[in-house]
Amino acid sequence: MASIELKQVSKIYPGSTAGVKDIDLKIEDGEFVIFLGPSGCGKSTLLRSIAGLESITAGDILINGEVVNHVAPRDRNIAVVFQSYALYPHMNVWQNMAFGLRMRHTPADEIDAKVKQAAELLGLTPLMQRKPSALSGGQRQRVALGRAIVRDPQAFLLDEPLSNLDAQLRAEMRLELVRLHRKLGRTTVHVTHDQVEAMTMGDRIFIMKDGRLIQQGPPLEVYANPADTFVAGFLASPPMNLLAGRLVAEGDGLSFVTDGLSLPIPAAYRAVYAPWVGKPVTFGLRSEDFHAGPTGDASVPIVLQVEAVEALGPENIVIGRIAGSEKPIAARLTRHYSAQAGEMVTLHADLMPMHLFSPESGKVIPRPRAAASPLRRHA
Structure with a gap:
């Protein structure tokens, strides 16, 4: 060897x-x-x-x-x-x-x-x-x-x-x-x-x-x-959802704001993201972090107009747009979730796995690391 x-x-x-x-x-x-x-x-x-x-x-x-x-x-x-x-x-x-x-x-x-x-x-x-x-x-x-x-x-x-x-x-x-x-x-x-x-x-x-x-x-x-x-876009299918916007201060918290959408930053990340308030950022969230219903304190509702549903058997990929946005969002949902093109649906985004990236360099803005599932060795 x-x-x-x-x-x-x-x-x-x-x-x-x-x-x-x-x-x-x-x-x-x-x-x-x-x-x-x-x-x-x-x-x-x-x-x-x-x-x-x-x-x-x-x-x-x-x-x-x-x-x-x-x-x-x-x-x-x-x-x-x-x-x-x-x-x-x-x-x-x-x-x-x-x-x-x-x-x-x-x-x-x-x-x-x-x-x-x-x-x-x-x-x-x-x-x-x-x-x-x-x-x-x-x-x-x-x-x-x-x-x-x-x-x-x-x-x-x-x-x-x-x-x-x-x-x-x-x-x-x-x-x-x-x-x-x-x-x-x-x-x-x-x-x-x-x-x-x-x-x-x-x-x-x-x-x-x-x-x-x-x-x-x-x-x-x-x-x-x-x-x-x-890496965020390449290592997945569908790729990570990436939205261009700005980081703003709202009361004691921070929010990512883009066309037709405001997403609160989880409290655990506020301190590390605070220097980016008022600056353009790219928000990233993977498709499996969208759910049909609320999942916890970091879950927020997002209304999408459905453009297509890819029925893959074990799961459905719902592709839709936020009102006023040109950027489509892909959500990976269970096979039991049904929607039709043109329909308005409310999905719930779990924001704990989110990332912010610098739009100039494309590099991730460091934050406390999300826990990954244990990677099994070959057995």
Whole structure:
């Protein structure tokens, strides 16, 4: 197994285009981490740099405390699984899984033992004589993983391995990857743009934007306490509701005021938000913090004109607007809540999980941290 550390790592392409810029992070031995971000944010460049498939312009990459900047990819003892699977179409499953070992002149009996062990682990034993064209997408993904496993690497790097699968197979393979990590205990880096993968698979997530690392931490901690409006909007579907307005003093309290709406700031946050009175701020509240009825002292009624209802089965997403506002609000409600487009409804917002952000920098204005639910480890 391996720890992986990046110190001020940058990759600048010809024309001064930055692939990644000044990345500092450390992945602990045996940890499962997610690199998350939109297309073009640099997450795959970072993964390829760790693998040695991309040379870095500046900084150091350390594996188990040793600088590997100039170590060849094959000598880093790291396995990479790509989005395309990269299986040889003329070879059967056994041959695909054994190919790398044969190229390293591994003894035949050792190859056979390793391939059989990996096949049993991944449920591929009945498929060993099939060629890739006779396999489903999920089976091909398992073969690609098996080819990596037989190498017995100290770490796995997975570059969007589930993006070619349909929704049901993605869900199945998420579970398979978590189980595989639990069994093997190897350091794993998983690159994705899918928020569900990030929230459900990793011990920690590293959120990237424009080649830079924006925030890192346990998934639920990052979700509950985003560092800026980008993280607030990206790490959720629907994204966090963000409203532009001002913070004003009202008697002994504070309120966020925007078109057609005034929301009282919870007493626990007044002291830290007081310096922003009279200034423009961005108010953030997630969709699940809206409810059909009152939920407590920090709950306030909000009247919305419904524009659409997305019935997802286990829940309904109600999208509506406050009178006088152009910004839609999304509320995540139970499957039993019903509303029709054009209807006026009163929802109740729990303001304790709210955030305020600076509209200039987009960064969160620090406040006492909201408690996140305990993040369970893979079990």
